[in-house]
Amino acid sequence: MKDRVRLAIPSHPRYLCMVRDLTVRMGKMTNIREEEIEDLKLAVDEACSNVIRHAYKGDTTKRIVVQFRISPRGLEVVIDDNGLKANPELIRGRDLDDLKPGGLGVHFIKRTFDCVEFDPKKRSGNRLKLIKYLTGQL
Amino acid sequence: MKDRVRLAIPSHPRYLCMVRDLTVRMGKMTNIREEEIEDLKLAVDEACSNVIRHAYKGDTTKRIVVQFRISPRGLEVVIDDNGLKANPELIRGRDLDDLKPGGLGVHFIKRTFDCVEFDPKKRSGNRLKLIKYLTGQL
Amino acid sequence: MKIELTSHSSHIVIVITGEIDMSSSPELRARLLELIHKKPPVLFVDFTSVSYIDSSGIATFVEGLKGMMPYGGRLKFVSIPPKIAEIFGFAKLDKVFEIHGSMDDALRP
Amino acid sequence: MKIELTSHSSHIVIVITGEIDMSSSPELRARLLELIHKKPPVLFVDFTSVSYIDSSGIATFVEGLKGMMPYGGRLKFVSIPPKIAEIFGFAKLDKVFEIHGSMDDALRP
Ligand SMILES: Nc1ncnc2c1ncn2[C@@H]1O[C@H](COP(=O)(O)OP(=O)(O)O)[C@@H](O)[C@H]1O
């Protein structure tokens, strides 16, 4: 636990700015390149937005826990909720050629993180594990 | 717990910037006046610095937990550590006319927060409770 | 996020300042759809001071554009910061929205 | 925090950018004490781009000043942003440090 930073917020969109600030600080501390930090911020924000929208169906009174761990290879972000179990097979961004509102979050998450997976060991709720390697560390 | 924001960091000074970011965001959300937000940020930073310096004697591998709760009257900040028990009677800033390095942190904390107290119910470690009322809410 | 309406050569310009995220995009949506309800031929959005946009903000503009298409209205984005332009490009929306460097560029016929 | 050394009318100016906090003040302390070791008659610190200072940063400057006193050296602060000036005032240090609006003010005899 020693090198971990852990932020717990209510599942209300107004707290997402705090997750973004923290993501930027952790990204810099991990020495992720300046140009990639903005993408990282967006990706973590989108993952938390999806928890509010899909796991909690818009209920703003639940909890979201975001944990960051820096390793020599990069940054690991783990997002926990107690909401509806996600079916990873149904999580898919929209076809980018099919213009409609929504369906971009998953694209933003996947283009930034090298590893995106739901922890199958989590009993109730979800644990999304995101890993971003430093350039050249994959 | 529902309206709480909780940040857990290692007791290393490099994580204090994250506490400051979060304090600013929480201060704004509480509608604390713009001019007071900077003082609030400094005060919470100083309280966490004191945990590293005094409760943990500079050990950077321990944990600090900072919790924020917004109420209609203002903002409550609670800082927990597992370090040496503080003796509240010995916590005192330096005489401001006696020029020497150090001894300012407590002054910065007390000028911002209306209520500063160690929770006597905490068994091991310390829990510092800080309350800032909105202007006119005391 | 802050929204201001100004005008430029008798066109409505929506000037947005700050972060467009899941918390602020509902307000943007309300303002945008209210304006589109009046069927303006062109609507400008000034991005100069937008520091952040997430997928909910983008979805709001896609919804706005889809509301303008039936009557042939045009949604024009002006002064998009490079980082945000890159996001629109990635999402293949740089061809869907009309993107201009400045109001003067945008007004050129 | 970033520290740069420049000079102005043959005086050393320490230009600090960013946040001076418990994490960065040890570096500031090392640089400052190294300079003071050479007993400069005057040392300028340019605060223009300092966005934050905490008590460990202030303690560092108090320590620096105390190191200059024995030989009569002077520590001059230049362009302190209002918020930081207020903190120095509260800590009764605005009378202890020599504070000037600009380098030109500070150089006036
Ligand atoms: N945390 C989640 N839990 C359950 N389903 C999710 C989650 N994240 C994404 N999904 C599913 O994947 C789809 C695509 O997600 P996304 O690209 O973020 O777009 P949007 O959220 O705008 O629909 C969502 O519509 C949803 O069905």
Ligand SMILES: Nc1ncnc2c1ncn2[C@@H]1O[C@H](COP(=O)(O)OP(=O)(O)O)[C@@H](O)[C@H]1O
């Ligand atoms: N969290 C704490 N635990 C134990 N002692 C403390 C704590 N905070 C402050 N003190 C005591 O109060 C004194 C004054 O604190 P402060 O004004 O912050 O100055 P400094 O930390 O620079 O000495 C400290 O020197 C220390 O003895």
